[in-house]
Amino acid sequence: MTTTAAGSLTDRYVAATLSQLPGRQRADIERELRTSIADAIEVRVTSGMEPAEAETAVLTDLGDPARLAAQYADRPLYLIGPALFVDYLRLLRILLVTVVPAVTAGMAIVRMLQGDTARAVIGATVDTGITTAVHIVCWTTLAFALVDRVFHQRRPAGWRPAQWTPAALPELPSRRMRHAELISVTVALVLFTSLILMSPRLGIQETSDGQPIGVLTPWLWDTGVVYAFIAAVVASLGFAYAKHYLRWSLPLGMTGALVNLAAPTMLIWLALTDRVLNPAFVAAAGWASAVPKWINAALVIISVTTVLHTVGEAVRLARRR
């Protein structure tokens, strides 16, 4: 009365459950599960239910075979458990706000140096940014899910999730100050960048037929170096935001330091090779030949100071942790 025909719902249910279990457990679980299902059906049939109806009711009670199999195998029904979730989010956030801007800025610089059009540069940059972000999310999630599963199965002796201490709390009083600092840096940067980009059209000095002579050498535009420079400056602004909104960490600090070094390093190179001022502008303004040299020297000194300050701050922060 309660034996089930081949290919019955029960057979399909048992097969679906077993297919998701390790081989060595299957035979034993199959025997027990079949008996349990048959027992439950028998009780319902004895109390007057149709066998087919009873079978459906029992299997419905047991629920999704995938869920049952996960219970049998003691597999977690989540990707990343509570023990790792906070660390997972933290790392993901740090990677996204550091690596994505760095990679996109790098891509933009390379494309500009190759002399691509603005549209091609923007396209490639957006494309790279999205691809990088997707890769970061995908691989970080995969790594954490694997770690979660390994530790869920067998936890190595003495292992425990990264210990949180109050010392790791972000600092409070400086926050509002840093907020103001951030706003002023942003405003300064926007003005600075627009000044650079507008400079060829500013008519401080004009040619005899009334065309404006740019302060900065046209070589910067011809090679696209000016865009690379602005990209580096924007990237370091991005890092300033990252530093403001995220807790300091070694990877964040290192990336930030590298990003912050890009713009001053470029400026040092430009000043040393005399590729800042437009010779035509110097001539039109009637400056003495020493003036461009002094301006270049001043730029080098400012840049070197910035580099030293960046390195010093990075070391100081790294030491404090």
Next chain:
Amino acid sequence: MPDAELVSTHLQELRRGTVVLACLLILQKPNYGYALLELLNQRGFTVDANTLYPLLRRLEKQGLLTSDWNTEESRPRKFYRTSGDGLDLAAILTHDWDTLNDAFHSLKEES
């Protein structure tokens, strides 16, 4: 009166773990899956089949239950029985339950 769903969530939280103790106590006399399920539900320990069957295996793996196949009846049945460790754990859990019970009562008397 709080929302029915809220009540059921909190009841579930409170009852989590009681099925383990009930199993350890009942299985001092060997029994098999479906019969144990019926017995638990009769005694007021609501548990679903899809929770109980994997739980029995987990307890066995943890050494709290032992098992034997009985193939004499029409269907082969896996009989579980509480092990020595299982009995020790049951004693600890029972003691804890009693302590909590006393603590709750003294809280109610105070208020």
